[in-house]
Amino acid sequence: MFKNALSRHAWLFWIVAWLVLGAGLGLRDPWPADEPRFALVAKQMVETGQWLFPHRGVELYSDKPPLFMWTEAVAYLFTRNWRVAFLLPSLFAALGTLWCVVDLGRRLWTPRVGYYAGWALLLTLHFAYQSKKAQIDPSVVFWITFANYGLLRHLLTGPAWRWWALGWFAAGIGVITKGVGAIALLMLVPVALAALLRPLQARMAADGLGARALAWVRMPVRAGIGNPRFWLGPVAFLVAISLWLAPMVLVATHSADPSYQAYLNDILFRQTAGRYAKSWDHPQPVWYHIGVMFSMWLPLMLALPWALCAWGRRLGRLDARYLLPLSWWVLVIVFFSIPHGKRDVYILPALPMACLMFAPLLPGILRRAWPRRIALGFALMLTVVMLGAGLSMWFGDPKFEGRLLDGRGFTDGGRALEAALIAIGAWGAASLLWFGRRRPIHVLASTLCGVWVLYGLLITPVLNDSSSARGVMTLTAQRIGPDAELGLVAWKEQNLLMSQSKTTNFGFRMGWARQLELGLAWQKQAPQRRWLFVQEPALPACVDRLRAEMIGVSNRRIWWLVPYEARQTCPAAPALVPNDDDHQYDDAD
Incomplete structure (x- = not known):
């Protein structure tokens, strides 16, 4: 009987572990700060065949050994799906x-x-x-x-x-x-x-x-x-x-x-x-x-x-x-x-x-009274926080909701996120009602497992477009068309990773002024089909913003598309942006 009970316990544990850790697999893209960097390096390994010396764009990437990127690349070779492999x-x-x-x-x-x-x-x-x-x-x-x-x-x-x-x-x-x-x-x-x-x-x-x-x-x-x-x-x-x-x-x-x-x-x-x-x-x-x-x-x-x-x-x-x-x-x-x-x-x-x-x-x-009370209180607090946040966002207009929506750019007014928070809170409430005060450890375990499973299934897909650059790069590809070329200036790894156009980059570690200089020269070689994708702080004053286009907000950054006619007054080799390396590493490890 003891072995049977232990066997059931083992099956329960490993099934729950797979659900908690694997929920949401394939439902989102890499998110900053580190995920897009490693996925981009792995993607370039697969595409170029250069596995020993990893690259980030046109530059060597020496911040970390390549072993983890190897595992992502190998996972892609088996799955052929980056959303799963990474x-x-x-x-x-x-x-x-x-x-x-x-x-x-x-x-x-x-x-x-x-x-x-x-x-x-x-x-x-x-x-x-x-x-x-x-x-x-x-x-x-x-x-x-x-x-x-x-x-x-x-x-x-x-x-x-x-x-x-x-x-x-x-x-x-x-x-x-x-x-x-x-x-x-x-x-x-x-x-x-x-x-x-x-x-x-x-x-x-x-x-x-x-x-x-x-x-x-x-x-x-x-x-x-x-x-x-x-x-x-x-x-x-x-x-x-x-x-x-x-x-x-x-x-x-x-x-x-x-x-x-x-x-x-x-x-x-x-x-x-x-x-x-x-x-x-x-x-x-x-x-x-x-x-x-x-x-x-x-x-x-x-x-x-x-x-x-x-x-x-x-x-x-x-x-x-x-x-x-x-x-x-x-x-x-x-x-x-x-x-x-x-x-x-x-x-x-x-x-x-x-x-x-x-x-x-x-x-x-866990047989003592106070640890059991604390466990029940922790589960109750988590439930109240999730349920309260979701309901207050749904029925009220709190300031934090406005800041969240502005920074994320939700097209549905954030309703999907609010519903996901309410669902997590409801799961916690159901756990409290089902197990009751006599089994507080079961309440705690059920609540926490539900939080992570529902987070993976409900919240990550809602946040994906604004967190991964998927949305802004999709809009960019639709705007410039399939035959156009895109040059990245003051870019982040997620932009190159998620780009759906023929894309050129001018280095990552170098200052934004130098990137912009190279980008302007590159665009001038084929002005009819080449666009620059520029982060707003790096957008020079000589660009006509009435002709340029603010294409979207991603990761709380504003991105612009600059056609050739919007920058005709810019000098050939401008020094328009301070070489501020702090901007380069605000997502660093």
Whole structure:
């Protein structure tokens, strides 16, 4: 009977996970800030066959290693649909992360604990939100979690040298995914410290100095540093990194094109060590990630007050199942708190291990009265917010609605969005009525799952045209006709990605003045069929706005179509727009 119940639980969990994470697949295009950039790079890989050195338009793209873009491109080769392909890597990465957490919980404790860990991760806001986006972070979270899985299989349930090597290999793949994959190896810090202190403990005991203070170094791990097979791990790590690094360095160092050398220097030094030591974006205080955990890691962190004492007791018993993951969690927070620049996604890789640490305690915590009341209150608050927002927008005229509609350019007055919010709120209300006060955890789970499923099915299609540039680029193609050519000035990745015309770009990183200069010269070569697509801040004063056309609003930016007759008074090589690089990176990582 127990096995049957567990089997039903497993089926329920994985079906719900597919629904929560996969709802909306194929219903939207890539959205800024990062999604269009990666999809554009992947699209150009498929179209040009240049996979080793990714391009953004006519320029090399060196901000990130190409592995994630490879997965998007491969997904397209299988599906032949970019709307599906660009989200598939994140979907499979999120499901893989869930599997690692569930299976590790099962092996370290019981199958029931494994699924508690899985539910905790699936229902955490930060995980579900990021997993439904086509950014690098879900993939790097998977590789880091898989690396932790392999290391812990060896250290806590082994010896398992194959998993040891596979864990190091996954960490290496994480490095060529986003550079920070090596943080998985911080799991070895407490192990190494225990190994270093073990001789000191023996010496203290021999001298009668009292070795109890160092008793924790006896934790039952199987690092096996003295075993020759230990080195399988570091070798696997280097092999994984070299899969991309070796051919890239070889080609770049033997190329006569200086742009390849610049790419090599940028991605190996400026975008890794340089970005960590001298972070140039997203400045935040040192305690920023603590705030992220207490806001975006809900509802998981609501259980923290009851978990702290329980963790203390288990650490006091030198339980390595807690000591290693908890130490790693703390080390990750410290690691990402040192740089001046911080983002919420930086600590997302710590979330799976955090859920694993909560999981054995959740059955006892959720039997208590106050945690159950808090869970019910959280679901009620979420329901009231969604339902209240939808109804107030439908029946009232709040200021925030006006700002939203103006920025998004909805043609239906925002009715579809309002109806979607009301539907989400109604689902929450139905969950409250169906499960009632006696099953608050079911209310919470049902409400959160409904939010993400309905978000994917109802809200993302409504926001797609204005968020993805699909709408403005479709209007542009209809306006200029099938035989015309389009030149992009002060453009964003989503414009080139979504363009349905024969399109030319003049570089992305260079200043807008230079782009405009090249665009005007390009247009002059064939004035009858060439149009310029220009972001409003870059539109020069010499353009006759009565002859130019404001084609639409996308991503809260205004875009203009400039025919040749609208700019005849412009000089051949104007210096009309300040070379303001800040405009270039307002969507950067």
